[in-house]
Amino acid sequence: MARSSDTLLGALDLLVLKTLAHGPNHGFGVALHIQTVSENLLRVEEGSLYPALHRLERDKFVKASWTQTENGRRARIYKLTASGRLRLEEAESNWDTVSKGVARILRFV
Amino acid sequence: MKRFWHALFRRSRVNADISEEIQSHLAMRADLERQRGLTSAEAQAAAHRNFGNATIIFEDTRQFHFYPFLESILQDLSQASRQLRRNPSFSITVLFILALGIGASTAVFTVVDGVLFRPAPYTDPGRIVAYGITAPIETREFLFGFDYLYWRGKIPAFEAVTSMFPGDQDCDLTETNPARLACAHVESTFLPLFGVQPVLGRNFTQEEDRPHASQVALLSYNLWLTRYGGRSSILGLPISLDNTTAKIIGVLPRDFVMPTLRRFDVILPQQLDEAAQIFPNNGATLRTFARLRPGWTPAQASSALQPVLERDISGAPIPYRKEIHIAARSLRDWQSGDRRQTSWVLLLAVLAVLMLACMNVASLLLARSTSRQRELAMRQALGASRSRLARHAITESLVLGVCGGALGCGLALLLLKMLLTADPNSIPGLTEIHFSVRVFVFAALLSFVSGLIFGALPAFRKPSMEVFTGWRTTSPSRTTIRDALVTFQIAGSLIMLTAAGLMLRTLWQVESVPLGLDTEHVVTAQFTLGRSYEDARLRVLSETLERRLRNQPGMNEVAFADTIPPGGPSRSMPFFAIRIPGRPPSERGVGGMVPWRAVSSDYFRTFQIRLLKGRPFDASDMSTRGIPAIVLSQSLARKLFPAEDALGQRVTLSESGTYIVVGVASDVRNNGLSVAPYPEFYLDRDQFPDIWLRGSSSRHFAVAIRSPLRAQFLESWLRDEIHALEPSVPVDVMTMQDRVRDFARPQRFHAILFSLFAAITLLLAVSGLYGLVRFLVARRTQEIGVRIALGASPTGIATMIVRSALRFTLTGAVLGIVGALLMSRWLESMLYQTSARDPLTIAIVAVLLIVCGIVAALAPSLKAARTHPMTALRTD
Numbered sequence: 001m002a003r004s005s006d007t008l009l010g011a012l013d014l015l016v017l018k019t020l021a022h023g024p025n026h027g028f029g030v031a032l033h034i035q036t037v038s039e040n041l042l043r044v045e046e047g048s049l050y051p052a053l054h055r056l057e058r059d060k061f062v063k064a065s066w067t068q069t070e071n072g073r074r075a076r077i078y079k080l081t082a083s084g085r086l087r088l089e090e091a092e093s094n095w096d097t098v099s100k101g102v103a104r105i106l107r108f109v
Numbered sequence: 110m111k112r113f114w115h116a117l118f119r120r121s122r123v124n125a126d127i128s129e130e131i132q133s134h135l136a137m138r139a140d141l142e143r144q145r146g147l148t149s150a151e152a153q154a155a156a157h158r159n160f161g162n163a164t165i166i167f168e169d170t171r172q173f174h175f176y177p178f179l180e181s182i183l184q185d186l187s188q189a190s191r192q193l194r195r196n197p198s199f200s201i202t203v204l205f206i207l208a209l210g211i212g213a214s215t216a217v218f219t220v221v222d223g224v225l226f227r228p229a230p231y232t233d234p235g236r237i238v239a240y241g242i243t244a245p246i247e248t249r250e251f252l253f254g255f256d257y258l259y260w261r262g263k264i265p266a267f268e269a270v271t272s273m274f275p276g277d278q279d280c281d282l283t284e285t286n287p288a289r290l291a292c293a294h295v296e297s298t299f300l301p302l303f304g305v306q307p308v309l310g311r312n313f314t315q316e317e318d319r320p321h322a323s324q325v326a327l328l329s330y331n332l333w334l335t336r337y338g339g340r341s342s343i344l345g346l347p348i349s350l351d352n353t354t355a356k357i358i359g360v361l362p363r364d365f366v367m368p369t370l371r372r373f374d375v376i377l378p379q380q381l382d383e384a385a386q387i388f389p390n391n392g393a394t395l396r397t398f399a400r401l402r403p404g405w406t407p408a409q410a411s412s413a414l415q416p417v418l419e420r421d422i423s424g425a426p427i428p429y430r431k432e433i434h435i436a437a438r439s440l441r442d443w444q445s446g447d448r449r450q451t452s453w454v455l456l457l458a459v460l461a462v463l464m465l466a467c468m469n470v471a472s473l474l475l476a477r478s479t480s481r482q483r484e485l486a487m488r489q490a491l492g493a494s495r496s497r498l499a500r501h502a503i504t505e506s507l508v509l510g511v512c513g514g515a516l517g518c519g520l521a522l523l524l525l526k527m528l529l530t531a532d533p534n535s536i537p538g539l540t541e542i543h544f545s546v547r548v549f550v551f552a553a554l555l556s557f558v559s560g561l562i563f564g565a566l567p568a569f570r571k572p573s574m575e576v577f578t579g580w581r582t583t584s585p586s587r588t589t590i591r592d593a594l595v596t597f598q599i600a601g602s603l604i605m606l607t608a609a610g611l612m613l614r615t616l617w618q619v620e621s622v623p624l625g626l627d628t629e630h631v632v633t634a635q636f637t638l639g640r641s642y643e644d645a646r647l648r649v650l651s652e653t654l655e656r657r658l659r660n661q662p663g664m665n666e667v668a669f670a671d672t673i674p675p676g677g678p679s680r681s682m683p684f685f686a687i688r689i690p691g692r693p694p695s696e697r698g699v700g701g702m703v704p705w706r707a708v709s710s711d712y713f714r715t716f717q718i719r720l721l722k723g724r725p726f727d728a729s730d731m732s733t734r735g736i737p738a739i740v741l742s743q744s745l746a747r748k749l750f751p752a753e754d755a756l757g758q759r760v761t762l763s764e765s766g767t768y769i770v771v772g773v774a775s776d777v778r779n780n781g782l783s784v785a786p787y788p789e790f791y792l793d794r795d796q797f798p799d800i801w802l803r804g805s806s807s808r809h810f811a812v813a814i815r816s817p818l819r820a821q822f823l824e825s826w827l828r829d830e831i832h833a834l835e836p837s838v839p840v841d842v843m844t845m846q847d848r849v850r851d852f853a854r855p856q857r858f859h860a861i862l863f864s865l866f867a868a869i870t871l872l873l874a875v876s877g878l879y880g881l882v883r884f885l886v887a888r889r890t891q892e893i894g895v896r897i898a899l900g901a902s903p904t905g906i907a908t909m910i911v912r913s914a915l916r917f918t919l920t921g922a923v924l925g926i927v928g929a930l931l932m933s934r935w936l937e938s939m940l941y942q943t944s945a946r947d948p949l950t951i952a953i954v955a956v957l958l959i960v961c962g963i964v965a966a967l968a969p970s971l972k973a974a975r976t977h978p979m980t981a982l983r984t985d
Binding site: 026027028031032045046047048050051053054055057058069071073074075076 | 126
């Protein structure tokens with residue numbers, strides 16, 4: 001398995017997991033949440049969420065099921081699993097370390 | 110693994126899921142944009158813009174649901190089948206060749222599987238041996254009841270021993286719907302020794318195995334199913350066999366077979382009278398089996414048995430001792446005997462045919478890949494990796510292999526069915542086709558392996574970019590491979606042709622061996638009456654039949670007997686039981702068994718068996734009531750009276766009295782043509798009806814008629830006459846010539862099989878050569894055009910091409926001759942009075958092959974000779 005958590009590349013996973021920690025959501029919802037909360041600072045290509053979501057699903061960190069949304073559309077809802085929560089904690093502490101390290105290096109120069 | 114199947118079967122569902130998910134995302138975004146005041150079209154566009162490249166995302170997403178490897182295999186498969194459909198004539202040719210090779214191999218495997226590989230359906234069959242003494246007359250181990258009982262439990266190598274009565278024992282089911290069954294008589298220890306448990310009920314006990322105990326019977330699975338519908342309520346029911354009632358106590362497992370490999374329907378206790386066995390001459394002959402103690406091998410057991418033999422024949426004259434051996438043989442050896450080596454030869458031969466077929470297909474694929482070079486080079490230039498191209502080629506050959514294998518299975522089934530329908534006995538040891546899982550696995554394995562073999566060569570060829578330069582070139586190494594393949598095919602075909610030639614010569618030799626009797630114009634009938642017939646009824650039947658047959662005009666001779674040649678008589682007595690009054694008896698157990706027949710006086714005239722001395726039985730024997738007459742075969746006369754004239758001598762046949770020798774008949778080859786004739790004697794059936802009524806084979810009748818009338822007429826007449834008296838008895842009517850043909854059955858089978866192999870390989874070799882020459886001609890079109898333009902004659906061109914083809918043929922032939930000589934050792938056991946290195950056969954075969962090679966090369970050569978220089982120069 002790609003150890004993406006060790007790198008900055010794990011950021012997308014972290015964002016997705018963190019978003020889903022607030023409650024089950026569909027792909028569009030996750031994208032919207034990230035954009036809104038980061039005040040459009042993190043404006044990723046919406047489509048690129050899907051490979052991440054499906055990879056997390058394959059690794060059983062999230063579970064997906066089809067449901068009807070309030071405005072009558074069928075959507076695939078993702079929900080964090082128990083191992084997904086653990087993964088999130090791990091990813092968060094990882095991110096802390098990485099960002100602290102990066103910040104120090106930046107300050108040092 | 111679960112995900113693998115998931116991936117394979119849910120492929121389309123996953124795809125649909127992802128695209129729906131993307132669509133739903135786009136729709137929700139568009140909804141949002143519309144709420145922000147965009148028009149519908151603008152909203153759609155914005156949604157797409159925000160989303161990014163949907164196609165790439167789709168591909169990136171779905172990869173998490175599949176193995177990319179599997180994906181590409183599926184892709185390869187579909188591409189391969191497209192490729193094969195595009196060129197149907199090529200595919201059909203390849204499939205035909207493969208089906209031929211795999212079909213023949215599968216058919217042969219089906220035949221030899223039982224002999225070579227299939228384990229016996231017993232517990233730990235490797236420890237079961239057949240043991241006992243062998244003599245010239247009985248080459249399969251047996252023991253006399255006396256010896257068996259004496260040594261039981263005394264041989265350290267054996268954990269347990271058991272015995273059964275030898276020979277076929279037919280018995281009649283005397284109930285409504287009577288039927289002829291095969292009954293086996295075995296000891297109570299028999300099933301436990303083989304580790305066999307009845308599927309229903311129980312084995313019989315030691316008490317039930319005592320003489321005069323109440324009868325019990327075990328049924329074969331087949332009889333249980335066909336006659337009793339597989340009901341479990343049959344236990345305890347009575348079954349009437351030969352008018353005696355037995356109680357059904359069990360049913361044997363479905364896969365159980367007798368160690369003798371003979372058919373059986375019922376197993377009965379043998380109820381051996383142990384007390385009677387102390388009189389050696391009256392004792393029973395037993396087939397004896399043992400289970401070895403762990404750690405003993407059959408060879409060690411054999412040497413441990415030697416003291417048994419020493420004790421047994423210690424008083425016998427030295428020359429006799431030499432012909433008796435004692436041994437323990439593993440069950441598999443005992444069952445298959447020399448069929449094992451033959452089976453290996455057949456299997457290896459057919460695999461060689463398959464190998465040659467693979468070579469042929471490989472060269473076809475090579476030829477095709479040459480013509481596809483541009484395509485391959487183009488694909489490589491466009492970025493296909495070499496490994497991908499190679500994998501693609503292999504996939505294609507595997508598809509071919511598997512399809513060919515499936516066709517081959519069908520072909521094998523058809524072939525075996527046809528053979529068995531034409532003649533149920535044509536395949537030695539195969540009475541029904543076990544087209545089992547094992548056979549399918551074998552065929553599947555063959556298909557895969559051959560696919561790999563013929564696919565590997567073209568797969569690893571590197572497409573060269575040179576093909577784009579316009580001038581069609583082929584690097585030299587390429588034809589070298591094809592040259593070698595064709596040369597090997599020619600060599601292989603020569604080996605196969607030689608083997609076929611040797612088999613045919615053997616068949617011819619076997620069929621021209623003097624039999625000691627004249628088979629022409631003789632029609633025979635054999636039938637057996639049930640045990641339920643009383644003596645009086647048998648006698649009346651015999652007399653009536655004799656009268657009816659003799660009263661018919663045109664029947665030159667009519668003979669009656671209990672058995673007729675070929676094949677051993679069913680009655681025999683130990684040699685030591687034949688005594689000459691006034692001489693000490695021979696040592697017990699020495700001299701083997703002497704078979705005998707009860708015949709009518711016309712027997713010798715009907716079969717034209719020459720009487721070397723004396724005369725056949727005649728009516729005057731009847732008047733000299735005191736001493737009945739006997740006719741000895743030449744070899745028995747020589748054995749009994751080495752020094753003096755046998756004629757007029759008296760012999761005593763154990764308890765049945767003294768006889769006077771009235772004639773000495775020439776030996777008849779009864780027991781297969783490649784075995785020396787064995788001694789036998791004849792008693793007069795007419796003088797003493799009691800003779801033929803006595804003993805276990807009293808119910809065998811044989812009639813032989815010598816008549817100039819047509820055989821078909823005689824056959825149906827004879828059948829009608831017998832059926833007029835006994836409407837329900839099955840009668841085996843055959844001309845004597847057909848009966849003798851059975852002698853050569855194995856040789857005929859081998860000859861047919863090897864001729865088939867040879868024909869296939871010759872066809873392959875010739876077509877391979879033809880293809881190669883055609884290819885070479887096509888490649889040299891320009892050169893030939895130039896030659897013709899410069900004045901070469903068409904004959905000159907044709908000769909040039911044929912000569913180049915002849916090079917392969919000659920090289921192949923030389924290689925083949927070397928191969929045939931090297932392999933000759935293997936064939937020896939299958940030949941009769943034919944050298945495995947017979948120079949005449951090899952010479953004929955080589956000439957045949959070379960002629961075929963020239964013919965194959967002729968057509969492309971003539972075409973080359975007609976080449977018009979202009980067309981030749983215009984080809985690219």
